[in-house]
Amino acid sequence: MFETGHGEACSVNGVSYKIKKLLGKGKGGYSYLAVKDGKEYVLKQIHHEPCAYYQFGDKIQSEINDYRRLTAIGIRMPKMIDADIDKERIVKEYIDGETIYELVARDQMDPDYIRQVKAMCELLYPAKTNIDYFPTNFVVHDGELFYIDYExxxxxxxxxFENWGIKYWSKTPEFLEYYKEHM
Structure with missing residues (x-):
């Protein structure tokens, strides 16, 4: 994790990115909004903090492998720009937009986003694959749903999605409990 975040320089395979702000922390890493040559990117720094409900192997290699797997399946997601295995950093395309989590919290969820995630499931299930359906992992940009994680x-x-993910795509008791704990 970067100490200050804003304005700090970070190198990925010798290419320097300027950190603008922390976007979020997940099970496997910290994601930052970063800038290079006036263009915005997401820079993910892998962390090794314990996670009681998930077991990891080689996190950086898992990110790369998962990206390749989801790309082959045809899931709409940000392009991986670079991966620095030694520093455990990934640079990916920045998809500007609000998360499903933010939309649910503000009662602005569009039923079309459920249709779009189900269309992703129609690609994933025959490929014997699940993604992390938690709503912070999905961004809407110009009406299109993007899975912004690679897990x-x-x-x-x-x-x-039908048995677990859907529980967090509306103001269900599960969503409200999570929201209350993370306000």
Whole structure:
């Protein structure tokens, strides 16, 4: 994690990016909004903090492998620009927009976004793959839904969208409990 975030320089394979702000922290890393030559990117720094409910192997290689897997399946997501294996950093395209989480919290969820995630499922399930359907992992840009994480796993019915993810795509008790704990 970068100490100050804003204005700090960060190198990825010898290319310097200027950190603008922290976008969020996930199970595997910190994501920052970064700038190079006037263009915005997401720079993800892998972390090794414990996660009680998820087991990791080689996190950086998993990110790369998952990106390749989801690209082959045809999931709409940001392009991976670079990966620095030694420093455990990834640079990816920045998709500007609001997350599904933000839209649900403000009662601005459009039913078309559910249709779009189900269309992703129609690609994922035959490929025996699940993604992390938590609403912070999805951004809407110009009406299109993007999966902005690269995490994916072998398909398990209990973790598919219909059995787990949907619980967080509206103001369900599960969503409200999470929202209350993370306000």
């Amino acid at each position: 994916c796993n072998d398909y398990m019915e209990e973790w598919n």
